[in-house]
Amino acid sequence: MRMVDIYIMGKRYEVPSNLTIIKAMEYAGYRLVRGVGCRAGFCGACATVYRTAGDYRLKIGLACQTVIEPEMYIAQIPFFPVKRADYRLDELEPTFEALVKLYPELLRCLSCGVCTKSCPQDLDVKDYMADAMKGNIAAVAQKSFDCIMCGLCAARCPTEEPQYRIALLCQRLYGKYLAPKSKHLEDRVKEVQSGKFDEELKGLKGMDIEALRELYNRREIEPE
Amino acid sequence: MSYTPEMRESIKRVEATRPARLGKPFPRMGPEERQDVLEKFHPDYRPEGFREIRVGPNKGEKAMKELVDILEGRSHLTSNMLDLDRIDYDTDVLVIGGGGAGASAALLAKENGAKVILATKLRFGDANTMMAQGGIQAADKPNDSPVIHFLDVMGGGGFTNDPDLVEALVMDAPQVIQWLEGLGVMFDKEPDGTMFTIHGGGTSRKRMHAARDYTGAAIMRTLRDEVLSYPEDIAVLEFAPAIELLMDEGWQVAGAVLENLETGEHLVVRAKCTIIATGDSGRLHYQGFATTNHYGATGDGVVLAYRVGARLIHPDTYQYHPTGAAYPEQIVGQLVTEKVRGLGAQVLNVDGEQFVYHQETRDVESAAIIRECNERGKGVRTPSGMCGVWLDSPMIDIIHRPGTIQRELPAMVRQFKRFGIDMTVEPILVYPTAHYQNGGLAIGPDGSVKGVPNLYAVGAVTGGVHGRNRLMGNSLLEIIVFGRRAGRAASLRSKEAKLGKLTLAHVDAWHRQLEGAGIETNVVSPILLPDYTRKVR
Numbered sequence: 001m002r003m004v005d006i007y008i009m010g011k012r013y014e015v016p017s018n019l020t021i022i023k024a025m026e027y028a029g030y031r032l033v034r035g036v037g038c039r040a041g042f043c044g045a046c047a048t049v050y051r052t053a054g055d056y057r058l059k060i061g062l063a064c065q066t067v068i069e070p071e072m073y074i075a076q077i078p079f080f081p082v083k084r085a086d087y088r089l090d091e092l093e094p095t096f097e098a099l100v101k102l103y104p105e106l107l108r109c110l111s112c113g114v115c116t117k118s119c120p121q122d123l124d125v126k127d128y129m130a131d132a133m134k135g136n137i138a139a140v141a142q143k144s145f146d147c148i149m150c151g152l153c154a155a156r157c158p159t160e161e162p163q164y165r166i167a168l169l170c171q172r173l174y175g176k177y178l179a180p181k182s183k184h185l186e187d188r189v190k191e192v193q194s195g196k197f198d199e200e201l202k203g204l205k206g207m208d209i210e211a212l213r214e215l216y217n218r219r220e221i222e223p224e
Numbered sequence: 225m226s227y228t229p230e231m232r233e234s235i236k237r238v239e240a241t242r243p244a245r246l247g248k249p250f251p252r253m254g255p256e257e258r259q260d261v262l263e264k265f266h267p268d269y270r271p272e273g274f275r276e277i278r279v280g281p282n283k284g285e286k287a288m289k290e291l292v293d294i295l296e297g298r299s300h301l302t303s304n305m306l307d308l309d310r311i312d313y314d315t316d317v318l319v320i321g322g323g324g325a326g327a328s329a330a331l332l333a334k335e336n337g338a339k340v341i342l343a344t345k346l347r348f349g350d351a352n353t354m355m356a357q358g359g360i361q362a363a364d365k366p367n368d369s370p371v372i373h374f375l376d377v378m379g380g381g382g383f384t385n386d387p388d389l390v391e392a393l394v395m396d397a398p399q400v401i402q403w404l405e406g407l408g409v410m411f412d413k414e415p416d417g418t419m420f421t422i423h424g425g426g427t428s429r430k431r432m433h434a435a436r437d438y439t440g441a442a443i444m445r446t447l448r449d450e451v452l453s454y455p456e457d458i459a460v461l462e463f464a465p466a467i468e469l470l471m472d473e474g475w476q477v478a479g480a481v482l483e484n485l486e487t488g489e490h491l492v493v494r495a496k497c498t499i500i501a502t503g504d505s506g507r508l509h510y511q512g513f514a515t516t517n518h519y520g521a522t523g524d525g526v527v528l529a530y531r532v533g534a535r536l537i538h539p540d541t542y543q544y545h546p547t548g549a550a551y552p553e554q555i556v557g558q559l560v561t562e563k564v565r566g567l568g569a570q571v572l573n574v575d576g577e578q579f580v581y582h583q584e585t586r587d588v589e590s591a592a593i594i595r596e597c598n599e600r601g602k603g604v605r606t607p608s609g610m611c612g613v614w615l616d617s618p619m620i621d622i623i624h625r626p627g628t629i630q631r632e633l634p635a636m637v638r639q640f641k642r643f644g645i646d647m648t649v650e651p652i653l654v655y656p657t658a659h660y661q662n663g664g665l666a667i668g669p670d671g672s673v674k675g676v677p678n679l680y681a682v683g684a685v686t687g688g689v690h691g692r693n694r695l696m697g698n699s700l701l702e703i704i705v706f707g708r709r710a711g712r713a714a715s716l717r718s719k720e721a722k723l724g725k726l727t728l729a730h731v732d733a734w735h736r737q738l739e740g741a742g743i744e745t746n747v748v749s750p751i752l753l754p755d756y757t758r759k760v761r
Contacts, residue, residue, distance in 0.1 A: 018553065018554070019554075020554050023554075023756075026756045026757050026758060027758045028758075028760075029757055029758060029760040030757065031753070031755065031756075031757045032519075033346075033463065033485055033486065033753070034463075034486075036519050037346065037347070037350045037354075037518065037519060038350070038352075038354055038355045038518045038519065039518070039519055039558075040355055040516070040555075040558045040559065040639075041558075041635070041638070041639055041642075042354050042355045042357075042438075042440075042441055042635070043347075043349070043350055043354045043355070043441075043518075045346070045347060045350060065555075065639075065642050066642075067554060067643075084452060086453075087453065088453050088454075089407065089408055089450070089453070121638065122638070141410060145410065145435075145436065145438070145442075146436070146438060146634050146635070146638075148441065149445060168445055168446075168449055171408060171410055171442075171445075171446075172407070172408025172446060172449065173408065174408070174410060175405060175407075175408035175409050175410040175411075175446070176405070176406060176407065176408040179405070179410060179411075179413060179417075180413060180415065180416060180417035181417045182364070182405075182413065182417045182418060182419050183417060183418075184364055184365055184366060184418065184419070185364045185398060185401060185402055185405075185419065186402070188363070188364040188365075188398040189364075189398045189399050189402055192370065192395055192398055192399065193399075197369055197370050197371050197395070200369075200371045201370065201371050201374060201391060201394075201395070204371060204374055204375065204378075205387045205388075205391060209383045212375070212378060212379075212383060213255075213379070213383060215375060216375055216376075216378065216379035216383075217255055217379075219372070219375060219376075219379075219428050220428065221428045222367065222423070222428060222429045222430055224249075224423065224568065
């Protein structure tokens with residue numbers, strides 16, 4: 001096992017070279033409460049900023065998905081005080097005006113692109129912010145969809161934009177108001193409410209297990 | 225971290241058999257063969273993984289060893305440790321747990337007029353819900369019906385499910401999809417609005433709805449945002465796990481003691497009704513398996529409710545997801561969504577041969593993979609000594625059209641790309657991983673915990689909905705269906721519940737029971753977090 005030196009908040013630890021940042025911290029002796037979550041790259045709890053020796057540039061990553069490098073300087077950002085606008089979705093309209101009213105700082109965006117460089121999901125944050133400034137809610141919703149709300153974009157933004165919260169608002173506006181409606185879903189909900197399936201279901205519930213098993217083994221399966 | 229030369233040789237054999245495998249389905253197992261492979265290879269059938277529970281409502285029954293260890297644990301508290309007259313929070317409904325189940329319950333409790341506190345161990349939304357990728361089932365297509373869904377669920381669970389709970393699950397499902405969409409969840413659709421749905425293991429109709437492969441994340445961030453829209457009705461307490469339920473003199477549940485995970489401070493919450501939505505227990509690492517579960521999935525709610533008299537159903541079964549990552553080492557155990565198989569990727573051994581139909585139910589699929597690796601010795605060895613089988617992901621683009629993998633599975637592609645593997649052109653290596661607690665607290669269709677007044681439970685902490693094996697896409701469905709039901713029921717119940725003086729006498733009684741059964745233990749439970757810290761001097 002090759003060992004390397006890393007620096008957790010400036011303090012040196014010697015750890016095996018193949019570990020992720022999370023596992024390296026645990027190897028060093030940390031019992032994590034903050035800065036750890038799903039450990040699979042989905043929750044955004046373990047946003048981390050780091051730098052490697054000899055390089056002035058700051059890099060970012062999710063601690064659970066990033067393998068350590070020798071001479072890596074690590075700081076986690078488990079919480080960042082980002083504004084959430086006060087709204088109720090059913091009182092909104094899916095318009096540019098609604099976005100700007102809730103997040104007027106949207107118009108201060110410089111399109112500098114630091115957000116895009118800071119995204120561990122490799123989303124083009126700058127691009128969807130440009131769509132937001134044009135009021136193209138559908139485009140924001142689609143382009144930001146893979147966002148895990150780790151907050152690194154907001155943490156590094158020079159104009160203090162809450163990008164990921166604007167993105168979530170656009171996703172919700174799109175899902176509720178702009179996405180095409182499913183007729184078959186509306187029909188089925190009405191059918192269930194009208195009691196259409198009650199009797200048949202009661203019949204199945206009343207069957208003994210062997211009869212039910214027989215029915216199950218013979219059931220028709222929709223082709224792939 | 226790309227594949228070793230030996231693995232590359234094996235991949236060549238996978239590629240060689242691909243043309244012959246395309247369009248030629250491998251036969252499904254018959255009922256006897258299914259039972260046989262389960263009994264011989266599924267971890268639930270390994271006697272050494274289980275032991276008898278010596279105390280409490282399920283005394284004398286077998287359960288997973290790791291679960292029994294925490295069930296038989298001592299409390300963090302004794303009755304004389306806290307002044308219960310000093311109440312920090314007084315509320316109608318206390319929801320313990322900040323995943324999809326807890327958030328749904330909080331919203332419906334609020335909607336029905338209750339003041340709500342939602343307390344969660346880590347951040348709000350840090351939960352297995354966030355990690356659910358593949359989808360959510362609902363019978364909303366014309367060729368499908370809740371009745372067919374019912375039959376699939378019962379058969380998938382080996383007919384051990386509670387039919388009343390299954391009825392609630394399948395009948396509420398279409399409405400739940402509509403509710404989620406009304407809150408702004410973006411489901412995958414055709415341009416005309418038709419839901420894009422596919423199969424999951426054990427489904428007889430294509431009823432798996434998805435939001436790319438971030439289905440749970442999309443649902444969770446939406447529910448969380450909705451809860452945060454009502455701060456005057458729902459107070460959210462983060463980093464505040466429940467360490468014990470409170471009761472009153474009439475032996476009703478009356479809230480909980482929370483612990484501030486950062487300062488150690490104890491908080492007394494008096495609540496007319498309490499909803500346990502603490503999730504799974506995969507972080508107990510049953511039988512040494514890696515897990516797909518969230519860091520906080522330590523079975524807390526089962527422990528809390530068991531001490532106040534709740535019964536467990538099926539505490540002797542756990543679900544192993546057939547396709548956990550087996551390589552590279554850094555992501556071993558992490559979920560490879562069943563949607564990969566749903567889109568057509570087959571499962572293959574070291575010689576590129578199929579040995580099981582790729583859409584068997586999870587228990588059977590897992591058992592067949594374990595058989596291939598352990599008995600037949602036809603798995604693929606990794607440098608760290610693990611064994612796995614190939615999941616032939618590139619087939620998806622061949623079956624559908626180029627770009628499908630990237631469009632339908634962006635999270636999976638990203639996950640492997642971070643470690644130098646491109647699953648759009650190379651297969652990925654998988655092995656079963658601890659995934660889902662099939663059993664748990666016994667509840668009624670309104671989420672009420674059987675035999676314990678004022679207590680409700682929702683989600684993975686409960687049992688009965690899925691029997692001894694859950695189908696893909698029914699747990700996201702379950703948490704919303706029963707979250708809504710429990711939220712509504714608890715809210716209504718809270719209007720008539722009358723509480724007496726608070727007590728922790730049940731904790732002392734529990735300790736006496738442990739002593740009476742001759743149990744000596746160092747375990748203090750709920751354990752709250754797994755301990756992965758290397759022991760330093």
